[in-house]
Amino acid sequence: MLKIGITGGIGSGKTTVCRVFETLGIPVFYADTxxxxxxxxxxxxxxxxxxxxxxxxxxxxxxxxxxxxxxxxxxxxxxxxxxxxxxxxxxxxxxxxxxxxVPSNAPYILKEAALLFESGSYRMCDRSILVTAPLKLKLERVTGRDHTTEAQVLARMDKQLSDEQKMPMADDHITNDGSESLILQVLALHQKYLDKKF
Structure with missing residues (x-):
């Protein structure tokens, strides 16, 4: 079975992306949970x-x-x-x-992990997706969601690789800044994985 790792920095929206995949019937393992x-x-x-x-x-x-x-x-x-x-x-x-x-008829699975690359677990996956968003937007999302300060969020971000460091390691990319439809990006990758065109 095809294993797809998915990651993104704090506030990138990787969990939201995973929920879209789940609506398509794709099982998701949430490593952080x-x-x-x-x-x-x-x-x-x-x-x-x-x-x-x-x-x-x-x-x-x-x-x-x-x-x-x-x-x-x-x-x-x-x-x-x-x-x-x-x-x-x-x-x-x-x-x-x-x-x-996982049901044997699942076409592929997702492994969601904040530290997919840092932990080395991306090596156990067949492909990897990186979800990105601009820093300003990520800070707005996290401070609003977690009721924390920008300084606290930046300190947490500092413990992870930056998007720029992760990008060369990722096979696929989803931009979650509102400029492109998230659903359409997920559907395109979904079809790509079903067809195994990579």
């Missing part, structure tokens, strides 16, 4: 988190102590690298499990 779930469900990951960052990584109720982890990794690249080294393999395991549940 899955990561939140496996942080408490994947026993290998939980054990690794506690060994690496301490028992206080989790609350007494067994929930991830997000403020504690964020405080450790936000300004410490070494700690962030350690976190990613634990989480990314767990997400890969979750993806493999999810794949086993």
């Amino acid at each position: 899955s990561a939140k779930e496996i942080m408490v469900k994947d026993e290998i990951l939980v054990k690794g988190m506690k060994e690496t960052f301490g028992a206080e990584s989790y609350t007494e109720a067994g929930e991830l102590n997000r403020p504690y982890i964020s405080g450790l990794v936000f300004n410490d690249q070494r700690q962030l690298d350690q976190l990613n080294a634990l989480v990314h393999p767990a997400v890969f395991r979750a993806f493999d499990n999810w794949l086993s549940t």
Whole structure:
């Protein structure tokens, strides 16, 4: 089965694009959503988190102590690298499990991941899509959605590769700035993947 990775910076609208693909009957694996779930469900990951960052990584109720982890990794690249080294393999395991549940008649699947290129998971896909939007528009979307400041959003963006860095790595591109129909762009790629013309 054809595996298509899809990514984009914060506020690019990659989730919206995925929803359009879903209306066409295409199964989508949301890596970032899955990561939140496996942080408490994947026993290998939980054990690794506690060994690496301490028992206080989790609350007494067994929930991830997000403020504690964020405080450790936000300004410490070494700690962030350690976190990613634990989480990314767990997400890969979750993806493999999810794949086993996908109907065999699905023409292809999408794997949505903010860190598709950074994590190296694009190598496990047959093709990749990059969703882009201008910085100003992304900032407007995220500050309005998350009720956060531009400075906070820019700090999060700084942890990811830029669109300019991702563009040469992507096979396909969707522009989400309102200048072109998002639906028509998705339909064109959908037909391309059905026909396997690439």
